Amino acid sequence: MNAFVLNRHGRMVFPSNVMPELDFSTMETLEQLDSVIRRDFETKAPSGTDILERVRAGSYGTRYDLMRDVALNLFWANRFSITMYDKRPTRWADVPRHRSDVFLPVLQPWENGEEKISGVQQAYPQLPARWDQDCEDRIFAILFDVFGNRRHHASTLPAVKPTVAEFLEQPGNLTFRLRNYDPDFPVYDYTDILDVSEDVPELEALHRWAMVLHNQYPWDRSQMELAEASQLSDDDYVVAFHPRDKEVRAFLRRLGEGAPRRATGSAREPRPPVRPFPAIDVRARFSVLPRLESLAAVHGDQVCSNDDLIRNTAYNWSPMSADEISSKTGIEQRRYSSLSVEELALQAAEAALAKAGREPEEIGAVLVCTCTTSRLIPSLATYLCGQLGMQQVYVAYDLIAACAGMPYGVADATRLLQEVERPVLVVCVEKFSDKIGNVRTSRMIFGDGASAMVVGPAPEGGAADIDYLKTYASGPASEVNSILWPNPEFDNNITVFGPQVKALAGRYLSQMIEEISALPHPDGKDGSLLDSIDLIVPHQANKTMVIQLAERAGLSADQLYFNIEQVGNTSSASIPLAIHDAVRDGVISEPVRIFAPGFGAGAVAGYAVMRIDPAVVAVQGPTAPHETATEAPMPAPGEQASASEEMREAFG
Template identity: 85%
Template structure:
C-alpha cells in the first residue's frame, strides 16, 4: 500500500483515504461485500430524501454541513461503481453482446429528484459560510454539478450488474444514454487531486472528495437520460461497466460459482490458569546478570500532524476535529518513515552496536520484536544478521508480541545470555503507516519508529540492570482479537476495537501494579518494589486511556513519562523510543529505576523493572534515508534539550 505521498506543497496526502478501493481478494460472498458497503458508505450517508428534509427543517447550520452531506450521498450513490467497476462510455452499436465481463447498470428514475436538487440549490446561498466563502463556493460548484445531474435512484443499486445479454432479456430495463460523448471531457488528474491546498483542513479534504466524485461522471452530465433497450440507437452512447481489476473479476467468478464462506469454530470460554505465574527475580534466578550496554532509537522522518489527518479525512470517517483527536488520544502528531521497515531496523541496530562499542562478531543472538513485518522468509532477525555481516549467531528470530514486544524481547535476551554468555541485540521496530489504509482509529494512533538495545553480561561480581521481568498472554477471545492485521473485514488493514483494548490494558496494568506492590524493594530498602520505582515508562498506547487506567490502579499522571504526543503509538518500539526521548529531553539525567509495562494485540503483556543509565543511550535527533552505514549525526552531548511535550515531565523528575 502507498502509505503517504508528499504533494507539491510539501503536505502529506493519503491516496487510500480519498480514492475508495476495496480488497476483493478477502471477500467470498455478497453478504460480506454488503457488510463492508454498509459500514463504509451507507451508515454515514444521508439519502436524498433525508437531505431534502434537513433543508426544509433548517437542520443545516452552515454551507459546509450541507456540502458534506451531498458528498457522502454521492459516494453512497457510487458505492459499487467506484469500488468495483471502470465506467467506459461505448457506442451502442459497438457494445459486446455476449461477453461475461461487460455489464450494464439497471437504473430507476430518481424519485422527487427535481425537488431535492431545487431544495439544495435554494438552501445553499441562504446558509452562512463556516470558514471561507470563496473556497466553499468553489467546492459547492463541483459537488452540485454532480448532484444536480443525477438521474437515478441510489437505494436500489445492486452490487452485481447484469451482463449485456442479461440486460437485453428485460426490455423495460433503463440505463444511461448519452447522445454524444467527448473522450476529452475534462477530469481531474491524480496529481491535481493530491496537490489540492486549502487553509482549512476540512475544506481541503472536502475539495478532494468533490474532485473524485466529478471524475465518476466524465461526460456532459446535463445531456444524460435514462433509456430502455427499445429507445437505444446505434449512435447512442451507453455506459458499460468493466471489472476494475483481476480481484473483482475473481470475486464475480466466486459469486457465480456459489462459493460459500469457510466455517470457523467459535472460541471456547477462557479460564484462568490453575495457579499464577511468578515474577522472575533476575538477580536470584540467573547466574549471568544482564547489563544494558546501549540503547539507540530511530524516529520517523515525516511528521503527520492532527491537521494532516483532517486534511485527509476519508469518506467513511465521522466528523472529528484535530483538537478532538488530541483530546481522545493525547496525540498531537505521529511520525511516519519514508524508509522501509528493514532499513529502520538496520539503522537502529547499527547505532546500538556503535554506542556499545561492539562488533557484529561479538553478538551472540539477534531478536527482532515487530508486528508489522511482511517479511516471512527470511525472518527480519536473520536478514539483519546478513546485513550486519554476522557470520554466525547462536539464534536469530522474530518475536510477534505487538505492544509487549520490548518486555518479551528483553526477557528472551536475558534467558539467552545464560546460554551464550555474550551480548544479545534486541531490535524493536514498527512501520504502521503503510498498513492502516483509511481506518480512522488506526490512522489516529499509530506511527513508525525503531529502537535497539544491546543486552550483555554484566562484569562478574556486579549487579545487572534488570531487577524483575514477567510476560503474560491471552484472555477472552474478544481481547485476543482486539487489534487485527490483516483484517479481511477492513480490507486487510490494521483495525483496533477500542473497548476490548481498554479492557485488556486495564486488566494487565492493574495486575502488574498489584504484583509489584507485593514484591520487596531491592537492595534491602524499605517498602515495596513499586515504592522503589523512579519513573514509569508505559507502552505509549493512548495517553488519555493509559492515564485513566493508571489512576484507576492507584498511580498519578506525574509518575508516568509520555512521548506519544509527538511520535504516536509505535507498538513494540514505543517503550525504548520513550526511554530514549526521556534521556534526550532531560527527564532522565542520572541512573534511575524504570518500570516499563507493555500490553496490547493478542492480549499479550509484560514488564521489566530495570536500571536505565543515560550514559548508554545514543541520543539522535534525525532520521533520513541513507546508504548502508551512513548514520544520522548524534546530538552534541552538551546540547541543551529541545522543548517538547515532555517539558512537564522534566520538571517532575529532575
C-alpha cells in the same frame, strides 16, 4: 496505492482516504462485500430524502455541513462503481452483446429527485459560510454539478451488474444514455487531486472528495438521461461497466461458482491458570546477569500532524477536529517513515552496536520484536544478521508480541544470556503507516519507528540492570482479537476495537501494579518494588486512556513519562523510543530505575523493572526528511471546474 505521499506543497496526502480501493482477494461472498460497503459508504451517508428533510427542518447550520452530506450521499451512490468497475461510455452499436465481463447497470429513476436537487440548490446560498465563502462556493459548484444532474435512485443499486445479454432480457430495464459524448471531457488528474491545498483542513479534504466524485461521471452530465434498450439508437452512448482489475474479475467468478463458506469456530469461555505465574527475580533466578550496554532509536522522518489527518479525512470518517483527536488520544502528531521496516531495523541495530562498541561477530543472538514485518522468509532477524555481516549466531528469530514486544524481547534476551554468555541484540521496530488504509482509529494512533538494545552479560561481580521481568498473554477471545491485522472485514487493514483494548489494558495494568506492590524493594530497603521506581515509562498506547487506567490502579499522571504526543503509538518500539526521548529531553539525566509496562494485541502484556543509565543511550538529533519521501515531483494542477458547461475553460 502509496500509503502516503508529499504533494508539491509539501503536505502529506493519503490517497486511499479519498480514492477507494477494496481488497477483493479477501472476499468470498456478497455478504462479506455488503458488510464492507455498508460500513465504508452507507453508515455515514444520508439518503437524498434525509438531506431534503434536514433542509426543510433547518438542520444545517453552515454551507459546509450541507456540502459534506451531499458528498457522502454521492460516495454512497457510487459505492460499487467506484470500487469495482471502470465506466466506459461506448456507442450502443459497439457494445459487445455476449461478453461475460461487460455489464450495463440497471437503474431506477430517482424518486422526487428534482425536488431533492432543488432543495439543496435553494438552501445552500441561504446558509452562512463555515470558514471561507469563496472556497466553499468553488467546492459546492463541483459537487452540485454531480448531484444536480443525478437521475437514478441509489438505494436499489446491486453490486453485481447484469451482462449486456442479461440486460436485454428485460425490455423495460433502464440504463444511462448520453446523446453526445466527448472522450476529451476534462477530468482531474491524480496529481491534481493530491495537490489540492486549502487553508482550512476540512475544506481541503472536501475539495478532494469533490474532484474524485467529478471523475466518476466523465461526460457532460446535462446530456445524461435514463433510457430503455428499445429507445437506444446505434449512435447513442451507454455507460458500460468493466471490472476494475483481475481481483474484481476473480471475485465475480467466485460468486458465479458459488464459493463455499469458510467455517469459523467458536471460542471457549476463558479459565484462569491453575496457579499464578510469578514475576522473575532476575538476580535470584539467573547466574548470568543482564547489563544494558546500549539503546538507540530511529524515529520516522515525516511528521503527520492532527491537521494532516483532517486534511485527509476519509469519506467514511465521522466529523472530528484536530483538537478532538488530541483530547481523545493525547497525540498531537505521529511520525511516519519513508524507509522500509527492514531499513528502520537495520539503522537502529547499527546505531546500538556502535554505541555499545560491539562488532557483529561478538553478538550471540538477534531478536526482532515486531508485529508489522513485511517478510516471513527469511525472518527479519535473520535478514539483519545477513546485512550486519554475522556469519553465525546462536539464534535469530522474530517475536510477535505487539505492544508488549519490548518486555517480551528483554525477557527472552535475559534467558538467552544464560546459554550464549555473550551480548544479545534486541530490535523493536514497527511500520504502521502502510497498513492502516482509511481506518480512522488506527490512523489517529499509530506511527513508525525503531529502537535497538544490546543486552550483554554484566561483568563478574557486577550488578544487573534488570531487576524483575514478567510476561502475560491471553484473556477473553474478544480481547485477544481486539486489534487485528490483516482484517478482511476492514479491507485487510489494521483494526482497533477500542472498548476491548481498554478492557485488556486495564486488566493487565491493575494486575501489574498489584504484583509489584507486593514484591520487595530490590535494594533491600523498606518498602516495595513499586516504591523503588523512579519513573514509569508505559507503552505509549493512548495517553488519555493510559492516564485514566493508571489513576484507577493507584498511580498519578506525574509518575508517568509520555512521548506519544510527538511520535504516536509505535507498538513494540514505543517503550524504548520513550526511554530514548526521556534521555534526550533531560527527563532522565542520571541512572534511574524505571517500570516499563506494555500491553496490547493478542491480549499480551509484560513489564520490565530495569535500571537506565543515560550514558548508554545513543541520543539521536532531529530526524531529517528522507529523500524518497516525496515519491515523484508533482506538476501544478489546472484550474478547477465549477460546472459541466464550464469544464473545458476551467481545465484550460
